[in-house]
Amino acid sequence: MNHQLIEQPKELTSEHIQGLCDLLMDCVEGGASVGFMSPFTHDRAFEFWSRVGQAMAAGKRALLIARDEQGICGTVQLILDLPENQPHRADLAKMLVHRRARRQGLGADLMRTAESLARDCGKTLLVLDAVTNGDAARLYERLDWVRVGDIPNFALMPDGAPCSTTCYYRNLSESVADEQLDGKT
Numbered sequence: 001m002n003h004q005l006i007e008q009p010k011e012l013t014s015e016h017i018q019g020l021c022d023l024l025m026d027c028v029e030g031g032a033s034v035g036f037m038s039p040f041t042h043d044r045a046f047e048f049w050s051r052v053g054q055a056m057a058a059g060k061r062a063l064l065i066a067r068d069e070q071g072i073c074g075t076v077q078l079i080l081d082l083p084e085n086q087p088h089r090a091d092l093a094k095m096l097v098h099r100r101a102r103r104q105g106l107g108a109d110l111m112r113t114a115e116s117l118a119r120d121c122g123k124t125l126l127v128l129d130a131v132t133n134g135d136a137a138r139l140y141e142r143l144d145w146v147r148v149g150d151i152p153n154f155a156l157m158p159d160g161a162p163c164s165t166t167c168y169y170r171n172l173s174e175s176v177a178d179e180q181l182d183g184k185t
Contacts, residue, residue, distance in 0.1 A: 006066045006074075006113045012053035016065065019072030020052075021045035027096045028158050033131050034094060038158040052077065062121065064113055066106055073101035076110045078118055078126075089125035090118050095136060107139050115172060124173045129154075132164035145170045 009016055021042055028040040036044065055061040060081035066074035079091040092114055097107050118126055130136040132150050141147065145168040154165035 006064050006109060008062065008064050008117065009056075011057060012049065012063070016072070017046065017049045017053065019067075020049045020065070020075060023072050023075060023096055023098050024048065026098050030099050031158060032096070033134075033155050033157045033163050034096065035155075036158060037156065037160070040158065055081070062117055064110060064117065066101075066110060068101055070100065073098040074106045074110050076114045078114060078121070078123075080121060080123075088123060089127065090121065090123045092118075092126050092128040095128075102135075107136070108143060111139070111143055115170065119172050124171065126170045126172060127167065128169075129165045129167045131155075131157075132166045137166050137168075140168050 012020070024034070024036070024045045025040060025042065027034055028036045028038065036048075052061060052063065056063055058081075060079070062078040062080060064076050065072055074097045076095040077093045079093055082089060082091070092111075095107065095110060095114075097110070115126065128140070128145070130140060148167040148169060150164050150166050152164045153162040155163055157163050
């Protein structure tokens with residue numbers, strides 16, 4: 001794999017934001033349905049990552065970043081600021097891998113690291129959604145996330161075409177028990 005270790009910055013520097021803007025723009029330009037429409041501008045990416053930085057500073061989000069020799073090539077977020085009746089869970093969001101770094105195991109590494117970080121934050125349940133039958137959905141299923149169901153016409157692709165989304169969850173307390181059992185055999 002060409003990426004370096006995954007880091008968890010406590011705050012976003014201007015260097016982080018520039019690299020994250022480039023990453024997000026690459027994903028949207030590549031057709032990823034991650035909440036943004038084409039044409040997608042650097043200014044919109046900058047606004048988004050600035051808000052993420054503010055949420056991190058307030059303890060509402062955690063962010064993981066992966067780098068390769070060309071810069072930031074992957075990221076994933078944990079949304080920790082949920083209603084008071086859901087202190088045990090987090091939403092996993094904006095799992096992005098640059099097109100140059102795909103199919104090298106980075107997505108799986110980011111997911112495993114996010115799961116570990118969630119456990120460290122006291123979370124026992126993670127939820128996420130992904131474009132139905134897309135690359136990310138296939139990754140989540142390979143990593144044993146549980147498919148809950150599909151919602152037709154849930155969002156739009158960057159070009160405006162409607163797409164379905166699939167909801168997934170991961171019970172982290174079960175995965176810890178499974179890992180402990182695997183280690184004992």
